[in-house]
Amino acid sequence: MIRGSWEDEQRNLTLPKIDWRWVDAVVLTHVHLDHCGRLAMLFRHGFEGHVYCTPATAEILPRLAKSSARLQRTKLAEFHAGVKTELPEDAEEPPVLFSEREAQLLAERLRPIPYGLTEQLTEDVMLRFEPAGHIVGAGVVHLECGTGTESARVVFSGDVGSKHVPPMAAPVSPRAADILVLESTNGGRVRPKDADPDAHLAELAAEAFAKNRRVLFPTFAIGRAQNFLYRFAKLSRANKLHVPVLFDAPTAIFATGVYRRYSEQYRPELARQAQAGDDPLDFDELHYISKRREMKEIKRSREPAFVMAGSGFCDGGPVMEHLRHGLPNPDYTVVLGGFTAPDTLSRALANGEREVSVEGTKIQVEAQIVALEGMSGHADGGTIVDWVHGIQDAPSIIMLNHGEDEARSALAKRLEAVRDWQVLRTAGEERVEL
Numbered sequence: 273m274i275r276g277s278w279e280d281e282q283r284n285l286t287l288p289k290i291d292w293r294w295v296d297a298v299v300l301t302h303v304h305l306d307h308c309g310r311l312a313m314l315f316r317h318g319f320e321g322h323v324y325c326t327p328a329t330a331e332i333l334p335r336l337a338k339s340s341a342r343l344q345r346t347k348l349a350e351f352h353a354g355v356k357t358e359l360p361e362d363a364e365e366p367p368v369l370f371s372e373r374e375a376q377l378l379a380e381r382l383r384p385i386p387y388g389l390t391e392q393l394t395e396d397v398m399l400r401f402e403p404a405g406h407i408v409g410a411g412v413v414h415l416e417c418g419t420g421t422e423s424a425r426v427v428f429s430g431d432v433g434s435k436h437v438p439p440m441a442a443p444v445s446p447r448a449a450d451i452l453v454l455e456s457t458n459g460g461r462v463r464p465k466d467a468d469p470d471a472h473l474a475e476l477a478a479e480a481f482a483k484n485r486r487v488l489f490p491t492f493a494i495g496r497a498q499n500f501l502y503r504f505a506k507l508s509r510a511n512k513l514h515v516p517v518l519f520d521a522p523t524a525i526f527a528t529g530v531y532r533r534y535s536e537q538y539r540p541e542l543a544r545q546a547q548a549g550d551d552p553l554d555f556d557e558l559h560y561i562s563k564r565r566e567m568k569e570i571k572r573s574r575e576p577a578f579v580m581a582g583s584g585f586c587d588g589g590p591v592m593e594h595l596r597h598g599l600p601n602p603d604y605t606v607v608l609g610g611f612t613a614p615d616t617l618s619r620a621l622a623n624g625e626r627e628v629s630v631e632g633t634k635i636q637v638e639a640q641i642v643a644l645e646g647m648s649g650h651a652d653g654g655t656i657v658d659w660v661h662g663i664q665d666a667p668s669i670i671m672l673n674h675g676e677d678e679a680r681s682a683l684a685k686r687l688e689a690v691r692d693w694q695v696l697r698t699a700g701e702e703r704v705e706l
């Protein structure tokens with residue numbers, strides 16, 4: 273699914289030109305919306321196969337798809353009721369990509385395959401997932417295609433995790449690949465060496481406590497939220513947190529439950545800690561906000577606090593109410609971590625704009641806006657090259673995907689400098705014959 277401006281999001285209506293009736297299976301690497309947000313659309317285009325993913329992904333995806341279908345229906349109803357929105361004046365009605373019934377169909381067609389087990393997809397294609405780090409349930413896809421001399425091992429990286437996003441374990445290189453399809457999101461970037469989000473968060477907590485400030489963290493539900501919880505828990509154990517953490521993100525709270533059930537995917541010391549009954553994502557100062565009444569009390573209260581609320585791009589969800597209240601208020605700090613999508617409120621805030629539009633209403637920004645470095649859940653260019661270099665039985669062809677042109681070219685150059693790989697800078701919807 274494409275996120276961003278109205279024009280960009282209109283592209284979601286058009287699926288790749290494939291006759292979906294003839295597609296046997298779809299393999300999903302992980303449950304981030306840019307990877308799975310349009311899957312339920314396939315059923316209105318004739319797809320009758322199954323969607324293969326890991327068990328953790330299969331626990332989260334049905335909830336995401338159903339709430340996405342509900343949100344699309346609500347946006348359409350609001351448009352027809354003349355509710356003020358962010359849409360351009362001349363916009364046609366907002367698209368409904370799939371219905372709640374199609375979201376339900378997606379839930380029924382999921383086939384969870386645990387890491388390391390091999391599943392026969394078709395007569396001559398075998399599938400296996402290996403851990404990708406990144407987020408709970410994220411899998412590197414291994415396909416064995418064909419037989420004998422006409423066979424190839426195709427590895428599809430999905431998003432490769434960073435070494436710096438606990439509780440998830442760091443990514444491990446595949447053992448073998450003939451063809452590697454590789455993500456390049458952060459291909460041009462190097463994580464700043466001095467990035468120390470823990471120290472920065474400790475400063476924010478001390479400042480909030482001393483100066484009675486509210487610190488708002490617009491939070492992505494899967495990955496970022498749990499990374500924040502882990503870091504806050506660490507501050508709490510070191511007696512550096514001092515302020516309550518209010519967690520106002522229903523999807524993130526649900527996903528955190530899935531993290532807890534799959535704690536064997538954490539880095540080893542944290543997996544052991546979880547198994548010993550000491551949850552690395554829990555701490556005394558954590559409060560879950562489950563009712564809007566509690567939210568009203570929070571707004572009235574003048575106590576210092578950290579507030580985590582979805583969504584990370586500030587384009588919907590509980591964070592909007594916090595932003596409406598907090599942005600015009602000099603006692604608020606809004607913390608942005610990592611990537612902000614173009615044409616979203618998070619990008620406008622990151623760019624330092626002092627007048628922004630929050631769900632159609634202009635607001636003067638008096639709050640302090642802070643960027644938190646070192647929070648990306650994607651491997652940086654160096655880590656990706658190391659990950660590829662670690663493949664013992666190395667690929668002869670590498671195809672780069674999932675990255676802007678600049679990032680893709682930068683990663684291609686880095687890879688070509690290491691070894692004589694054939695690196696293809698494939699573009700969206702480009703077909704490659706294997």
Ligand SMILES: [Zn+2]
Pocket residue numbers: 302304406431
């Ligand atoms: Zn992802």
